[in-house]
Amino acid sequence: MAKMTLEDLRKLREKKQNELNKRDINGKDCQVIIGMGTCGIAAGAKVVLDTFLKVLDEHKITNVAVTQTGCMGLCYVEPTVEVLVPGMPDTIYGKVDADTVRKIVVQHIIDKKLVADHVYDRPSADIIKNGGR
Amino acid sequence: MHVFLCDFLLDIVQNSLEADSGTVSILIEEDRRMIRFTVADDGKGMSEETQAKAQDPFYTDGIKHAKRKVGLGIPFLKQTVDETGGEFSLTSAEGKGTTVRFGFDMMHVDTPPFGDLPSTLVAVFSYPASCEIVAKRSLSTSLGSGKWEVRRSLLLDALGDLRSSGSLVLLEQYLRSQEDDLDAIRISHDPEIR
Numbered sequence: 001m002a003k004m005t006l007e008d009l010r011k012l013r014e015k016k017q018n019e020l021n022k023r024d025i026n027g028k029d030c031q032v033i034i035g036m037g038t039c040g041i042a043a044g045a046k047v048v049l050d051t052f053l054k055v056l057d058e059h060k061i062t063n064v065a066v067t068q069t070g071c072m073g074l075c076y077v078e079p080t081v082e083v084l085v086p087g088m089p090d091t092i093y094g095k096v097d098a099d100t101v102r103k104i105v106v107q108h109i110i111d112k113k114l115v116a117d118h119v120y121d122r123p124s125a126d127i128i129k130n131g132g133r
Numbered sequence: 134m135h136v137f138l139c140d141f142l143l144d145i146v147q148n149s150l151e152a153d154s155g156t157v158s159i160l161i162e163e164d165r166r167m168i169r170f171t172v173a174d175d176g177k178g179m180s181e182e183t184q185a186k187a188q189d190p191f192y193t194d195g196i197k198h199a200k201r202k203v204g205l206g207i208p209f210l211k212q213t214v215d216e217t218g219g220e221f222s223l224t225s226a227e228g229k230g231t232t233v234r235f236g237f238d239m240m241h242v243d244t245p246p247f248g249d250l251p252s253t254l255v256a257v258f259s260y261p262a263s264c265e266i267v268a269k270r271s272l273s274t275s276l277g278s279g280k281w282e283v284r285r286s287l288l289l290d291a292l293g294d295l296r297s298s299g300s301l302v303l304l305e306q307y308l309r310s311q312e313d314d315l316d317a318i319r320i321s322h323d324p325e326i327r
Contacts (some may be wrong), residue, residue, distance in 0.1 A: 004307050049255070
């Protein structure tokens with residue numbers, strides 16, 4: 001790729017905004033918080049961040065807030081991700097790899113169903129059983 | 134233990150981002166043999182006693198995690214530096230800030246691979262902190278050099294935010310284009326390196 005200038009970056013952003021804003025409803029008010037403490041980094045949290053950006057982009061979703069936090073106290077199931085989606089219980093997923101990220105985007109963020117086998121904290125057992133509904 | 138040198142960078146930078154810093158400066162300097170990182174902040178700094186303790190894996194200040202007994206960021210880095218004949222220094226003054234320097238000999242068989250700098254810097258620039266972050270990257274080859282520099286405030290101005298997935302995808306593209314430019318220089322100057 002040719003070396004971009006900040007002006008190129010600004011123009012690209014404006015172009016993308018015009019293209020996408022109208023149909024960008026899936027990610028509205030959604031937030032993904034990735035545990036990026038030493039434990040998270042060692043377990044591959046950066047791959048998780050990269051994959052979230054890639055998969056959201058593949059689904060043309062641009063408005064999910066992707067942020068980071070330190071260790072969530074779940075070092076034994078890193079990488080961990082907290083997912084906040086309106087209408088869904090706040091959920092902490094553990095042992096998240098690239099495949100799990102894909103499931104979280106498609107199932108949790110788009111289809112509004114929990115990825116039950118990676119839930120490590122937050123929703124109680126009966127909520128998980130009902131797929132988050 | 135971290136897999137890539139960039140993982141160490143991300144880990145160490147976070148200390149600066151959480152130290153009430155006004156500006157965090159990151160330098161990544163590469164020549165044919167060494168990659169040297171400098172992470173400097175003007176945050177709260179550490180006393181000499183705390184500096185020594187920070188290098189002990191069984192020490193943490195207990196502020197972030199009340200019952201935690203370990204702090205592994207700096208010890209992980211020091212261990213890898215020691216194992217690979219690298220360089221490490223930590224200088225700090227309370228109320229003035231901290232500078233951590235570390236370098237790796239890329240010819241040493243046990244040195245971890247460099248990793249993906251553009252995506253690492255996406256994580257750095259999107260970290261929820263309000264300070265200025267300046268990242269400077271340089272490459273020297275036997276025939277010349279190349280460099281690039283990015284500042285958080287200018288990226289915020291160009292992208293509007295550093296939080297939404299759409300902005301972060303564009304940020305990654307932007308940073309990758311800077312790094313691709315250095316890769317082209319590296320390959321044309323030193324074909325045998327690749």
